[in-house]
Amino acid sequence: MRHVNIPVFIPHLGCPNQCVFCNQRTISGVKSFDSLSVVKTIDDALSTVDKEDFTEIAFFGGSFTGIDRALMTELLEIAYSYVKAGRVKSVRCSTRPDYIDEEIISILKKYSVNVVELGLQSTSDKVLSLTKRNHTFDDEERACRLITEAGIELVGQMMIGLPGSTPLDEIKTAEFIINSGASGARVYPTVVFRDTELCSMAVSGDYIPLSLEDAVRRSAEVVKLFRLSGLRVIRIGLQASEGLSSSDTYFAGPNHPSLGELVENKIYLDKITAELEKHTLSSDTKVYITVPSGDLSKALGQKKHNKNYLMERFNLKDMLFSTDESLGFGEMTVKVRKDI
Ligand code: SF4
Numbered sequence: 330m331r332h333v334n335i336p337v338f339i340p341h342l343g344c345p346n347q348c349v350f351c352n353q354r355t356i357s358g359v360k361s362f363d364s365l366s367v368v369k370t371i372d373d374a375l376s377t378v379d380k381e382d383f384t385e386i387a388f389f390g391g392s393f394t395g396i397d398r399a400l401m402t403e404l405l406e407i408a409y410s411y412v413k414a415g416r417v418k419s420v421r422c423s424t425r426p427d428y429i430d431e432e433i434i435s436i437l438k439k440y441s442v443n444v445v446e447l448g449l450q451s452t453s454d455k456v457l458s459l460t461k462r463n464h465t466f467d468d469e470e471r472a473c474r475l476i477t478e479a480g481i482e483l484v485g486q487m488m489i490g491l492p493g494s495t496p497l498d499e500i501k502t503a504e505f506i507i508n509s510g511a512s513g514a515r516v517y518p519t520v521v522f523r524d525t526e527l528c529s530m531a532v533s534g535d536y537i538p539l540s541l542e543d544a545v546r547r548s549a550e551v552v553k554l555f556r557l558s559g560l561r562v563i564r565i566g567l568q569a570s571e572g573l574s575s576s577d578t579y580f581a582g583p584n585h586p587s588l589g590e591l592v593e594n595k596i597y598l599d600k601i602t603a604e605l606e607k608h609t610l611s612s613d614t615k616v617y618i619t620v621p622s623g624d625l626s627k628a629l630g631q632k633k634h635n636k637n638y639l640m641e642r643f644n645l646k647d648m649l650f651s652t653d654e655s656l657g658f659g660e661m662t663v664k665v666r667k668d669i
Contacts, residue, residue: 338390405440426472490539518544544583565589
């Protein structure tokens with residue numbers, strides 16, 4: 330069954346904050362909001378999905394539970410009418426930890442909101458303060474508890490390379506998301522958009538944007554942790570449409586159309602490296618790597634970067650990559666043979 334999200338962007342309406350990295354109007358491409366347009370958005374999207382698809386209406390782009398209560402209820406009523414009519418299966422929304430309380434939870438339950446995506450950008454109070462998130466780690470803990478205790482699915486959205494953030498902070502944030510009972514995660518390396526405070530910080534030198542290489546390396550570390558714990562990684566990096574392709578909106582930071590793919594390549598590179606380090610290798614060694622079908626390009630890396638790097642690093646005679654459809658997600662076999 331295909332999982333289809335019908336995204337309804339609520340740009341900044343719910344948010345009196347201005348996190349230093351955020352320009353929701355830029356990211357979503359929506360400058361104003363008309364609740365009547367929601368019906369058209371949903372109907373248009375539904376005309377393109379199959380009846381068998383698992384379809385969800387997703388209120389994204391701002392802090393949904395922080396918008397004007399009457400407007401939020403109106404939007405939920407609209408979404409819920411599609412659930413009741415059997416035209417969509419569920420509703421999800423994204424919001425901030427400090428906009429979750431018992432009352433909000435009971436409203437979400439009433440309108441069949443089954444998934445809450447929570448901005449858990451960092452668990453470090455220092456990073457939260459430097460990014461002007463305007464809430465603390467305690468708010469994150471409390472919100473996660475309220476959501477999971479209510480039986481609502483939790484997805485954590487975290488960021489890589491925020492001001493003041495270290496790789497260890499990011500590992501701790503990932504561990505918190507795992508331990509909070511989340512079922513999934515999104516990982517967003519920090520991009521600097523124009524018209525944000527982060528942009529001014531980058532111009533003044535108070536913030537140094539992540540290089541693409543560092544963003545890939547640090548993202549790969551948290552994705553590995555999520556996968557080890559069985560969490561689904563829903564997304565790595567912003568969508569290309571999210572203001573990244575125009576210099577009018579994008580200023581600096583890791584910006585690559587296949588950033589998620591680069592992270593997957595890096596995960597394979599680290600995995601194969603760890604396996605090869607267990608062997609005594611020399612220039613007469615051939616290595617045979619087998620991965621699940623569909624993973625060949627991830628294992629080889631872009632432009633065969635992984636293969637070329639590994640052959641040089643271990644001084645190998647050859648490396649042969651193949652696929653085996655009997656291998657499950659994340660499985661891999663490595664065989665080492667010396668030519669006589
Ligand atoms: S809370 Fe969300 S919408 Fe509000 S400024 Fe921060 S990132 Fe943007």
